[in-house]
Amino acid sequence: MSYSIIAAELHKALQDQDTALVETLASELNPADLAQVGHHEPASRMAVLLHCVPLDKRAATLGFLEPQEQLAATAGMPVSELAELVAHMSADERVDYFKQLDRERQQTLLKALPPTVRDDLLKLARHAEGTAGAIMTSAFMAIPAYYSVARAMQTLRLKGADVETIYQVYCIDTSGRFLGTVSLREIILASSENQLAELMTEEVIWVGIDTPQEEVARLIARYDLLALPVLEGERLVGIVTYDDAMDVAEEEATEDMHKGMSIGKIEGGLRSASLLDLYRKRVMWLVLLVFANIFSGAGIAYFEETIEAYIALVFFLPLLVDSGGNAGSQAATLMVRGMATGDVRSRDWARLLGREVFVAAGLGLTMALAVSVVGIFRAGTEIAMVVAMSMVLIVIVGSLIGMILPFILNRLGWDPATASAPLVTSIADASGVLIYFAIATAVLGL
Amino acid sequence: MSYSIIAAELHKALQDQDTALVETLASELNPADLAQVGHHEPASRMAVLLHCVPLDKRAATLGFLEPQEQLAATAGMPVSELAELVAHMSADERVDYFKQLDRERQQTLLKALPPTVRDDLLKLARHAEGTAGAIMTSAFMAIPAYYSVARAMQTLRLKGADVETIYQVYCIDTSGRFLGTVSLREIILASSENQLAELMTEEVIWVGIDTPQEEVARLIARYDLLALPVLEGERLVGIVTYDDAMDVAEEEATEDMHKGMSIGKIEGGLRSASLLDLYRKRVMWLVLLVFANIFSGAGIAYFEETIEAYIALVFFLPLLVDSGGNAGSQAATLMVRGMATGDVRSRDWARLLGREVFVAAGLGLTMALAVSVVGIFRAGTEIAMVVAMSMVLIVIVGSLIGMILPFILNRLGWDPATASAPLVTSIADASGVLIYFAIATAVLGL
Numbered sequence: 001m002s003y004s005i006i007a008a009e010l011h012k013a014l015q016d017q018d019t020a021l022v023e024t025l026a027s028e029l030n031p032a033d034l035a036q037v038g039h040h041e042p043a044s045r046m047a048v049l050l051h052c053v054p055l056d057k058r059a060a061t062l063g064f065l066e067p068q069e070q071l072a073a074t075a076g077m078p079v080s081e082l083a084e085l086v087a088h089m090s091a092d093e094r095v096d097y098f099k100q101l102d103r104e105r106q107q108t109l110l111k112a113l114p115p116t117v118r119d120d121l122l123k124l125a126r127h128a129e130g131t132a133g134a135i136m137t138s139a140f141m142a143i144p145a146y147y148s149v150a151r152a153m154q155t156l157r158l159k160g161a162d163v164e165t166i167y168q169v170y171c172i173d174t175s176g177r178f179l180g181t182v183s184l185r186e187i188i189l190a191s192s193e194n195q196l197a198e199l200m201t202e203e204v205i206w207v208g209i210d211t212p213q214e215e216v217a218r219l220i221a222r223y224d225l226l227a228l229p230v231l232e233g234e235r236l237v238g239i240v241t242y243d244d245a246m247d248v249a250e251e252e253a254t255e256d257m258h259k260g261m262s263i264g265k266i267e268g269g270l271r272s273a274s275l276l277d278l279y280r281k282r283v284m285w286l287v288l289l290v291f292a293n294i295f296s297g298a299g300i301a302y303f304e305e306t307i308e309a310y311i312a313l314v315f316f317l318p319l320l321v322d323s324g325g326n327a328g329s330q331a332a333t334l335m336v337r338g339m340a341t342g343d344v345r346s347r348d349w350a351r352l353l354g355r356e357v358f359v360a361a362g363l364g365l366t367m368a369l370a371v372s373v374v375g376i377f378r379a380g381t382e383i384a385m386v387v388a389m390s391m392v393l394i395v396i397v398g399s400l401i402g403m404i405l406p407f408i409l410n411r412l413g414w415d416p417a418t419a420s421a422p423l424v425t426s427i428a429d430a431s432g433v434l435i436y437f438a439i440a441t442a443v444l445g446l
Numbered sequence: 447m448s449y450s451i452i453a454a455e456l457h458k459a460l461q462d463q464d465t466a467l468v469e470t471l472a473s474e475l476n477p478a479d480l481a482q483v484g485h486h487e488p489a490s491r492m493a494v495l496l497h498c499v500p501l502d503k504r505a506a507t508l509g510f511l512e513p514q515e516q517l518a519a520t521a522g523m524p525v526s527e528l529a530e531l532v533a534h535m536s537a538d539e540r541v542d543y544f545k546q547l548d549r550e551r552q553q554t555l556l557k558a559l560p561p562t563v564r565d566d567l568l569k570l571a572r573h574a575e576g577t578a579g580a581i582m583t584s585a586f587m588a589i590p591a592y593y594s595v596a597r598a599m600q601t602l603r604l605k606g607a608d609v610e611t612i613y614q615v616y617c618i619d620t621s622g623r624f625l626g627t628v629s630l631r632e633i634i635l636a637s638s639e640n641q642l643a644e645l646m647t648e649e650v651i652w653v654g655i656d657t658p659q660e661e662v663a664r665l666i667a668r669y670d671l672l673a674l675p676v677l678e679g680e681r682l683v684g685i686v687t688y689d690d691a692m693d694v695a696e697e698e699a700t701e702d703m704h705k706g707m708s709i710g711k712i713e714g715g716l717r718s719a720s721l722l723d724l725y726r727k728r729v730m731w732l733v734l735l736v737f738a739n740i741f742s743g744a745g746i747a748y749f750e751e752t753i754e755a756y757i758a759l760v761f762f763l764p765l766l767v768d769s770g771g772n773a774g775s776q777a778a779t780l781m782v783r784g785m786a787t788g789d790v791r792s793r794d795w796a797r798l799l800g801r802e803v804f805v806a807a808g809l810g811l812t813m814a815l816a817v818s819v820v821g822i823f824r825a826g827t828e829i830a831m832v833v834a835m836s837m838v839l840i841v842i843v844g845s846l847i848g849m850i851l852p853f854i855l856n857r858l859g860w861d862p863a864t865a866s867a868p869l870v871t872s873i874a875d876a877s878g879v880l881i882y883f884a885i886a887t888a889v890l891g892l
Contacts, residue, residue: 030649032669156634166631167613184630185612188602203476221696223478224689226672242688243670246695250667253699254783257706261779261867262772269789270780275801279808282776286809286841287816289772294820296764304757311750314760318742318767318875326708326735326868330728333707334716337700343715355721362725363732370733374740395732421707421867422772429764 003029007037014045023052031057035064039271043072050074059088066268067100083112090164092137092244095124124238132216133209135248136230136238139163145171145179145200150192156184168227170236171200178229178236180204206231209238214252218342220245256340259417260333262286289422295430296321303437306444312379313440316371316387321432323367323391324398325425331356331402332424336417339406349407356403357396364395386443390436397435398428449475453483460491469498477503481510485717489518496520505534512714513546529558536610538583538690541570570684578662579655581694582676582684585609591617591625591646596638602630614673616682617646624675624682626650652677655684660698664788666691702786705863706779708732735868741876742767749883752890758825759886762817762833767878769813769837770844771871777802777848778870782863785852795853802849803842810841832889836882843881844874 006028013021026034026049034053038046038061046065050058050073062070062085074082086094086109098106098121110118120138127133141163143152152169160166169187171179180200190199206229207216220228220242228245230238255265262285266273300307300317307313335352338344344352368391375384402424406416452474459467472480472495480499484492484507492511496504496519508516508531520528532540532555544552544567556564566584573579587609589598598615606612615633617625626646636645652675653662666674666688674691676684701711708731712719746753746763753759781798784790790798814837821830848870852862 028649030669036668153634160631160635166634184634185606188599188612189606203474221689221692222482223476224692242692243667246667246688246692249692249695250699250787253696253703254787257699257703257779257783260703260706261776263776263780266780269787270784270798271789271794275804275808278801278805282773282805283809283812286769286772286776287813290765290769290813290816291820293765293768296768297761300764301758301761304760307760308754308757311754312747314750314753315743315747317763318746318879319736319739321764322739322742322868322872322875323732323736325871326732327728329867330707330709330732333703334709334712334724337703338716341696341700341715343717348717352716355724358721359724359728362721363729366729367733367736370736374737421775422768425771425871426768429768433764 003033003036007033010037010049011041014041014049017048019048019052022049026053031060032064034061035069038065038069038073043069043075046073047076055084055088059085059090062097063089063093066272067096068268068272070097071100079108079112083109087114087117090137091120091124091139092135092164095121095134098125127209130213131209132207132211132213132228132230132240133238135213135216135244136209136240137164138238140170140227140229140236140239141166141168142170142172142236143196145173145195145197147196148192149187149190149194149196149199152187152196153192164239164241165227168239169196170229170239171196172236177234178206178231181229183226204229207240208232213248216240217245217248217252221249222342252340256336256417259415260336260420262289262420262422285420285422289426292423292426293429296426296433299430299433299437303433303441306437306441310383310440310444312383313386313437315378316375316383317433317436319371320387320390320394320436321429324394324428324432325421326398327360327363327395328398328402328424328428329421331360331399332406332419332421333402335403335406336419339410339416346407346410353400353403356399360396360399361392363399364392367395368392382444383440386436386440389443390432390439393435393439394428394432397431398424401427401431449479449482453479456483456495457487460487460495463494465494465498468495472499477506478510480507481515484511484515484519489515489521492519493522501530501534505531505536508543509535509539512718513542514714514718516543517546525554525558529555533560533563536583537566537570537585538581538610541567541580544571545575573655576659577655578653578657578659578674578676578686579684581659581662581690582655582686583610584684586616586673586675586682586685587612587614588616588618588682589642591619591641591643593642594638595633595636595640595642595645598633598642599638602633610685610687611673614685615642616675616685617642618682623680624652624677627675629672650675653686654678659694662686663691663694663698667695668788698786702782702863705861706782706866708735708866708868731866731868735872738869738872739875742872742879745876745879745883749879749887752883752887756829756886756890758829759832759883761824762821762829763879763882765817766833766836766840766882767875770840770874770878771867772844773806773809773841774844774848774870774874775867777806777845778852778865778867779848781849781852782865785856785862792853792856799846799849802845806842806845807838809845810838813841814838828890829886832882832886835889836878836885839881839885840874840878843877844870847873847877 010025143155156166167184169182180202181204182196182199186199205223209232227239227241229236264281266281368388371391372384372388375387405419409418410416452471456471589601602612613630615628626648627650628642628645632645651669655678673685673687675682710727712727814834817837818830818834821833851865855864856862
């Protein structure tokens with residue numbers, strides 16, 4: 001692909017302020033690529049780039065930019081020009097952009113927009129972040145169910161350019177009530193006298209406007225849907241298309257990975273996040289875990305005499321304690337991800353826990369074998385035995401903590417992903433300290 | 447939705463072997479839901495369920511099952527019946543199923559299949575796992591570019607039922623060379639005399655048959671594509687549709703999350719994986735990390751005198767060492783995920799590292815404040831000062847390790863995700879031990 005070559009030339013042309021060349025080069029790239037170029041240019045140059053692109057493509061490119069990039073690239077734009085651009089964006093991207101603006105800019109923009117666009121925008125903007133309502137588009141193809149295939153095709157030709165997709169047609173009755181869907185494929189394969197009502201599927205998967213966006217993405221992926229209808233009462237108010245579902249799924253996976261490491265939700269990616277935001281989203285759990293780790297310290301203090309008598313025991317402390325934390329984090333991650341993808345459900349709990357005991361025992365024995373070799377050479381048979389026994393027990397206990405914690409959190413109505421690796425590690429650590437020194441005290445006869 | 451009610455009744459009907467009722471209930475569910483029911487039934491009942499469903503739906507349901515469930519549900523099926531079923535599966539799902547079979551069953555099945563299906567299957571089956579070739583389907587709509595819109599529509603009506611999607615039409619020349627794509631929307635909006643060649647986009651995003659599947663998924667998501675053409679030389683050999691891209695993206699996210707916790711690739715989800723597989727995919731890194739953690743132990747042994755003189759220092763060891771590991775794991779996760787989604791690129795390295803110094807310093811100072819309160823009460827001003835100073839340094843060093851490691855691995859041609867939380871934690875731990883006791887030895891004047 002020649003993208004990288006064109007992108008490099010475009011970068012140079014922007015630097016040289018050669019707008020004629022920028023125009024030529026930009027015409028070679030599609031909106032997603034133009035936005036990619038924009039990710040690595042300062043806002044002022046992105047504004048120039050947008051200016052060099054025809055209106056429809058400009059609107060599509062703006063839609064592909066990150067929220068903060070959108071704001072920066074349009075900050076200096078006169079309101080009449082901005083209104084024209086925003087009017088050409090797709091309905092769902094328009095409302096996302098609109099929500100980023102400050103109140104004053106929102107008001108001036110609204111006044112400059114064509115009335116139909118404004119009404120649509122205000123209707124979409126009232127939905128809460130992270131719901132189906134917030135990611136849906138109002139530009140869908142609704143056709144009365146009594147229409148014939150021929151008449152439906154006419155309507156598609158007439159209005160097809162303005163909607164997000166024509167590949168799903170939504171059937172309504174005369175009062176606007178949603179009845180069912182017909183795919184364009186079915187329409188094309190049917191004979192032209194057929195009524196849509198005859199072709200229509202009435203058993204439709206749908207969601208309400210308040211359905212969480214991750215549920216929307218999950219349904220689209222599970223049923224291989226092109227678009228998912230969003231209902232308010234019996235009326236169809238919007239659709240969410242598969243491409244938005246992909247974005248949501250990626251966003252949610254990122255959020256889950258971050259959560260798994262006790263990092264809060266960061267807006268707009270690592271590259272564009274502010275230092276303060278990065279600090280804030282990491283600090284809370286880190287400080288909480290400092291206090292959680294006091295328990296490990298307290299455990300150590302409790303066994304101070306044992307440690308003083310056998311200072312060699314401390315050599316094995318990090319190794320044992322970390323092993324429990326690692327095995328536990330693995331178990332928690334397997335469980336949390338399994339629950340997120342729908343692979344694991346609450347009723348599988350007991351069976352999975354039983355299996356984990358066996359797996360963890362196997363892991364613990366293998367690791368005990370590894371560590372006892374080190375133990376014998378380093379500290380003699382007696383301590384090696386203590387270390388090996390501790391390893392088995394610590395790995396089993398750590399794994400069970402990692403497996404149980406997500407379920408408990410889920411029961412309490414929390415997100416199971418709160419059972420992050422650092423949290424599991426802290427709990428497993430404290431248990432590890434107790435197990436190790438308790439066994440040592442018992443075996444070494446203190 | 448009534449899915450859960452129907453599913454519960456279906457479960458009961460299967461238990462009672464009431465096939466008439468199973469048939470009625472199954473007709474209410476779509477293939478994705480039937481497969482969902484199958485996830486929680488033993489194979490023999492799933493076979494009965496499949497038997498009660500019409501052929502087309504049976505094939506689609508089989509496609510939605512997990513690989514191991516597919517095998518189990520069809521294990522006892524006579525080969526003629528299996529061939530009929532397999533012939534009705536979509537081309538890409540058919541080849542996935544076929545690859546699971548043992549050699550002998552593959553051969554008998556091939557003999558029973560219609561020749562065109564067999565040839566197609568063998569052609570698709572030769573591609574390596576995890577490539578575009580392995581996930582593509584050969585059932586796409588290719589139409590000569592010189593056709594008029596009217597003639598193209600005729601062709602679509604004639605052959606549209608047999609292809610994966612008709613919403614993208616692939617234009618070829620008389621010798622079968624791939625020229626470009628036209629969307630069905632463009633065809634419908636155009637006048638009937640237009641030639642496809644006039645409507646066609648020639649600047650098409652495409653991949654080769656060996657392109658890794660995660661790259662395929664990334665392109666489909668980035669360009670909001672419905673389907674991505676797969677070329678071999680100048681010939682179009684298949685397409686990958688958005689729904690397969692969604693599955694790949696989910697699979698890859700799961701793999702990355704597991705890798706982030708040093709877990710290898712597990713086939714078919716936590717619920718259906720074998721105990722041995724779960725053990726094998728976790729044990730290698732756990733054992734390696736046991737040995738890695740010996741460095742922490744060695745660090746402790748080196749400072750044995752310091753510890754014996756100030757045994758109170760050990761109280762703060764887990765807390766300090768874990769803090770470095772936690773901050774480092776956070777940094778590594780942010781970086782690895784940023785690289786996987788394309789948010790972060792190699793050239794951003796220096797800037798992100800610079801930012802991380804500030805963020806980590808802020809985190810370290812906050813955590814030092816928290817721990818020094820504990821320190822003063824527990825062990826007096828002097829040790830509290832040692833602990834606080836260590837905390838700042840440990841958190842900064844841990845964070846930088848977490849940030850740098852993925853880049854180094856990437857440079858070496860490894861997957862950056864190998865910079866897992868457990869690995870980062872082990873390295874940060876060893877650094878933490880050294881920093882802590884070195885500061886203690888210096889400040890406490892030993």
